[in-house]
Amino acid sequence: MASSPLDQGTTSPTTPTPSGGEQRQRRAITVEELSFTSAMSLLEAYFQHDPAVGPRTMPYVTKFITRTLEKTHSLREVRETLSQSVDVWMWLGKDFVAALPSLETRSIGSRLNPDNGMTPQESTALITKNYVSLKEDLSILIKLMHIARNLLVVSEPEVPQDLCTATQFDNMLFLTIGLCVNVTSKAYDGDILEESARHRLTEITELYKKLLVTCLQQAHNWIAKNDRNKMHFWIRTLYDDDAMEPPEGADFRSDIARTEIQHWFERNSRFCDKARQLLIEYERTARENPKDAPGPLTPHCSDMAWNWDPENHKIRADPADDDSHIMPLWKEDEPDKFEQDRLYGRVSREIDLWWLKARDPNYEDWVVPMPTVEFAQQRTENSKANLVNRYAESYREDTAASVHSVHSNDYASHPGHSSEEENRDSQHYSQDYNDDPIEDEDVDDDESYGEGPMSGLLTEVPNILDPKQIEALHMIVKSCILDNAGLALSRAGENLQKTRCRMFLALECGRSLLREILVFIAVWEKNEQTLIFQLTTQIVEAIHHSALIPYAWSSLRIPKDIISPAQTVLLRLVNNMFRARNNDPPPPDSKEHLRDVKLLQYLFIQFRSRIVPECAALMHLQAQIRSDAASAVEFPVDSWDMERAKDGLQQFLELLTTVNELPETRAYLIEWEAAYELLVLLKGLEEGVPKKPLVDMARPSPPRPPQHPSDDYDADNIPPPPPPPPPMQDFAYQFPWAGIKAQILHLLAGLLQPPPGRSSPGNPKVQAQIIRHNGIINLLACCAYDDHNRYARERVQVCLKWLMDGSDAAQNFLHELSAMSPPPNLRPQPGPDGQAPTTTMRIDGVGGEVKVRLKAPATNATTTGSSSSSGGSVPKTGSASAALLNIAARKAGVPLPSLAASTSGSGSGGQINTSNTLAPIQSSTTAAAGKGGGDSVRSRSDELLRDIITLADEAARLAITGGHVHGQLHHRADEDETEDDDFM
Incomplete structure (x- = not known):
């Protein structure tokens, strides 16, 4: 390959002169490789001070690294050449080995003494003290990581991916991510610093974030289309060595699963042929001419060393030419664990067993029916009775019980189950409310909300980076778990993407990372059009493919909340997923449609058994306080808790509205009698929340403060104090639940639509449900103007149109109103002075x-x-x-x-x-x-x-x-009103 010096931007082959004898000739190297490796060797010496590199040498080192970065960005042939150089990958790893301890010592102290860790204040002082050197060194390491990232974007990415693994640069990648997280996640108190020190601290923190982002981008390229690297990344980021021992009685034995995954690595440790050949040549050169190589290959996983040294390492990898399918076989009495796992063929039997217990119980058959309306009524009454007690004490969260709080394999019955079975089922649904109370000091609310120390290498990353910086993390998670169409299965018929998805939720670090990813969307208020939202939707889609959204929902629950922020975001993502289905719905008899319906059933069970009863209980207490039947001090939650409950309820209604758009899924809502919950909420809102007027004439304006200061202030020439500011928000018991009523009315109107293919009358099943639950009264109560729910009156009219059309019971109700005789009309009596x-x-x-x-x-x-008073004529x-x-x-x-x-x-x-x-x-x-006879009869419509x-x-x-009239307004019975509204 023809080349010229580096400054000209081309390369030339170079062959070192043989030293004599039968010495083997080295491969040809390019100028770019020689210049880059020389600069990296000097950089290692710079970090290790062996030998000391002076200040006049470092600019040349930085120059060569910068030039190499520019060329890997723009020239494909340079990337191809450097990516297949084992020397380049070795030097990259050696530089980070030398740099990371130095950076750590100058930023947060040494990790060799964990008991003597620095406080944030001490770390702040250390960073500002070493500002100059940290800025220079971080800038160089960012460029090196950029180069490593670029070297993986080549025509044969599996070659540099294998070289990166063999030279342990992947290990340096994880250590660098850990250092960046440790530095940037500290709660630095910048307010106590002077301006220059605060600026220095901010600049170094941003450089660490930039290095972290580049590491995530490099990791994404390293795992792309490489199942072994994906599994290796998953193990390193999801397993927390400090929490390896599973709790007693845990459903998932993580230590056993890790052993089985390690055996899978050994069976799949074969590198691609080209990478193996490059490694064999490098290892031979390192042995024969140690001065010509950065050092010997010493992998952190000796099971891979056979790729370049098969003579000294046992080969336990599957044969390269064996692509036959195998049937998983589990031999319980096999003494050799490796042989037992090899016969099984899949990644881990422990993961498979966990998934069988954690997945939606309805995965194969409908074993969990929908709770009845009678159960929902009883649940609502219990919630009202126990509302204050529920929030007065904290409740212990039983993980196993919460995961199966509603869906449980124990809750299996046939369609014709008896009333005794129904009562037993109702007890099952309420078991997650029977937890024993514990002392307040034993409860850590911060921990329940995911604050404080969190396990897992990546769990803190969403709290560090902004939406543009964090995209690589979401792309990594998606790449590891999303089940793409046409994905090849393993020899044992295993979908490795689904297996990693199950690991994601089986391990505590994975669940913590999922929670932070979901809350990230709420914190940054990302909408459906952003890349982050779309990537997270695909992550939720992958979880849905494994029937694990019910498990994820339970794991995201927080005992003190009706619905946690993470659960609310999960609902948003599920709603976005269903909305996409509406644009291209799957066939009703397809597996995809059935999977969606089962998820919908689980979420509606949550809506019926937990969300609506507890929201209705809060509204009921609001109504009692409003009518002075209860004291405001008894209201158990604050405004923030109410806002979270409202956000969750809003998302549930949004999801039901999306589902209601398709006739196929609308039929399930009608079958489950969803109108009952909507009417319960309407009644609760009407009783508990006063309507907000468009213009409030009853509330006078606050008096203005005096324009002139008092005598005391005159003496000192000091202006009077300003009036106190208005309260930031109303009390929690006055929470308005704004917009909820309008959503419910819109959803009811959709349920009342005529069946598909017809324009009239309304749906008879929903009409009967609304009449049975006195829904007309709830609807009519929404006709008055309410600024909390604008256009509610118009939505009610739509509901009434479909409700009355074709319903004899509703028409009878309407005619009963029209049959009532109006009261006698009265006219205004003039006052004593003759005035109106x-x-x-x-x-x-x-x-x-x-x-x-x-x-x-x-x-x-x-x-x-x-005429009117005599009753001789009927008033108009x-x-x-x-x-x-x-x-x-x-x-x-x-x-x-x-x-x-x-x-x-x-x-x-x-x-x-x-x-x-x-x-x-x-x-x-x-x-x-x-x-009269000449007029045509109006149409029924x-x-x-x-x-x-x-x-x-x-x-x-x-x-x-009603109940608020303080005067009379009279008008003639047989003429239009002629009053003049003179506002006083």
């Missing part, structure tokens, strides 16, 4: 009461009034609010405020307020008869729409006037 009276009234969307002046009609007052306008009030009370079984009781007002004589009302709802027959709108009007006015 004034009164107060409530207006939808306006908080408080508004003063209005009423004007009597200009003509025919006496005649019309006599009246109030259906009283009818709605009475029927609602009867059907719901709860007392509602009575308009008849609200009769206090100025100048009204205690008359009933019939203001702000529309005509009573009429049936289509009555309306048609009132038009038009009449139904008019009835719905009128009913919504009446419900809104009932909500704003």
